[in-house]
Amino acid sequence: MTGREFLELDSLRQRLYLERLRRMELIQQTFNELPKSDQNFCNHGSYFLAANSSLCGLAANNFFRNILHVRRAPIVSGMPMAVIPFLSTVAVYEVFVRQALFSGELNCEVCAVVRGGLIGAVVGGLYPVFLALPMNASLAARFSSSPLPGKENLLRYWLTTARPVFRKMSLGVLIQGLTGLYLATKHHGIYVKILQQMNTASRDPEELQA
16 A cells, blocks of 8 residues: 555545544534433433343342352342442443444444344343352352252253243343333434434435435
8 A cells, every 4th residue: 555545545534533523413412402301311211221130130149049048148149230230231232222323323223223122131131140140159159058069060050050040030031122122212213303303404414324
């Protein structure tokens, strides 16, 4: 690549970056003009999904504690199961759905809805269950509350132990998936409303669809 071609490529990247920044500023300005109800839903809607994720974590933790007969350290096991799923769900949903939408990177409604559903089911539903298993396994081994198998039967034992918990949590995973679908649908609807207001404000349509 010659020096001239390199400079042209660098200039093109800078123009694209500046256009993206300008688009994000226009979206943010229009967002600030929306009704407070839409703004609040956009800014805080993911907290509802995250709160449900915490409940899933606490429920899974309780199921494993009962199966493994763990009676000690309820706060030590319960606190991480409430906090970690909450923070993880908020962070993942914000990055891959909300910020992707309102930065103009995600324009496809189906893609946004699928992302929301997957994040709700996997991060908000399944992840807390997977997190609760090693947490309570370590407590069971530490307090000798339940006889643990040797290395040769370890995988089979934990699969057998986890199966009833996953069965009980299947409804929670389904609810989380549907909640993620609903949130992503609403967020995309608000994003479309922003684009419509930008169009009615006589801004460049080609720029809005870029």
